[in-house]
Amino acid sequence: EKKNEDNPKPAEVEPLKLDLDNCRDRIIRLTVNSSNLGDAILDKDGENLYYKAAFEGGYDLWRHNLLESRTEIISKNVGGGSMTFDKDYKNLYFLSGGNIKKFDTSGRSMKNVDFEATFNYKPYDERAYMFDHVYRQIKDKFYVANLHGVDWDGYRKNYERFLPYINNNYDFQEMLSEMLGELNASHTGARYSGSWASLQTANLGLFYDESYEGNGLKVKEVVNNGPCSVKNTDIKPGCIIQKIDGTDITTGMDYFPLLDGKIGKQIRLTVSKAKGGKTFDVVVKGISKGALTDLLYKRWVERNRKLVDSLSNGRLAYVHVRAMNSKSFRDVYSELLSERNRNREAVIVDERHNGGGWLHDDLCTLLSGKEYQNFVPQGKYIGRDPFNKWTKPSCVLICEDDYSNGHGFPMVYKTLGIGKLIGAPVAGTMTAVWWEKMIDPTMVYGIPQVGCRTLDGIYGENTQLNPDIVVYNTPEDYLSGNDRQLKKAIEEMLKEADKNK
Known part of the structure; x- marks a missing residue:
């Protein structure tokens, strides 16, 4: 009896019974606006839903009170990735971009969690593992079981012998692409995404007259909606860019370093309307290569539209x-x-x-x-x-x-x-592909998994x-x-x- 008093028998808990009748009629929206959603988790009592959502740039942390149907942002720019509570449900831990963060839900304070994780990196063994992984995945998932009739085992032996001599992912990616190319299929090959230059070169949204031989850059065309077009800069075809941020541009000079690291930043251009003419200064913001590509795409579409309008009245x-x-x-x-x-x-x-x-x-x-x-x-x-x-x-x-x-x-x-x-x-090339990111996330390769076949039995791939x-x-x-x-x-x-x- 004394023993039973010290260790009372736990009270019996009735099994949870969910009311599933007409459950589809009880669907409600939990987020207050449309957005890209990240991870989500309930607190211990099931009263608050914490979730990540991005609609104003990066991911923010939101809390939705299910009892009061009230939603609020509790921390800005927390990053993507997963999150979990500690055992006491007092702190949220975020794993994002290779970093760990700790968020106190009561004090609403965010701290970085410092850690050190070392391991014995074996790059040759890792590449051998990835090579074997690609071989097996292709064998299991290629859209037709006969792999276009190729001797896949034979190709493995042929390419595997190069592994001991490959010491970087640039060459490894090329070797994988060559092997995958033996399948004679689209959506294959491998890609390596290494580190990029820290300073990206800005663009001014101008075409230059390549036949011009004097000092400066002679403008041939101002790209519509580009930095020199979106406001009244007075830069027009025939103008000459004499200086960029105060540095003279001389004949044959490589002027691109003057634009390094200036995407989205103000750039001062000293311009003359003709060779030897009076100069004036204009301040514009540099754009990226991708932004320029979008402008040139719109330029091409608009040119086509005008041609169609003209020739068809x-x-x-x-x-x-x-x-x-x-x-x-x-x-x-x-x-x-x-x-x-x-x-x-x-x-x-x-x-x-x-x-x-x-x-x-x-x-x-x-x-x-x-x-x-x-x-x-x-x-x-x-x-x-x-x-x-x-x-x-x-x-x-x-x-x-x-x-x-x-x-x-x-x-x-x-x-x-x-x-x-x-x-x-x-x-x-009509197949559905899985571009798989490997154990080394800088390496990606493709598997055409789903073939698209017409009703007469002909695959789109290779037709x-x-x-x-x-x-x-x-x-x-x-x-x-x-x-x-x-x-x-x-x-x-x-x-x-x-x-x-």
């Missing part, structure tokens, strides 16, 4: 599909069904230079609308159904460097008979897609800006528009 619409992702679809959707294009007679859907994604069904659904009714108040036509699809003729422009779903979309478009393909043949109308743009055309493919598409779609009247 405004009868045809033009849209370009930059990639097979959500943003590109939203851009195409809003442009195609905009006030500018909705009532045009046909559309040219340009998907040249598309690197892929997964959008073929969305685009084909958008382009395959069939008109079935009109909206007519008091005899005035104001619209039609379907309102959210294109119901008029279309064609798709394709070229040699369309890849992955950039091949899949026109392949499906042709299979469904929506319209004509115009341009150059596209290599068969060339031929356009209905073959047109090649030559290297000379690219240099001169003569777009034969687009001009042919305009010619064909004007014919289709006339037939559709």
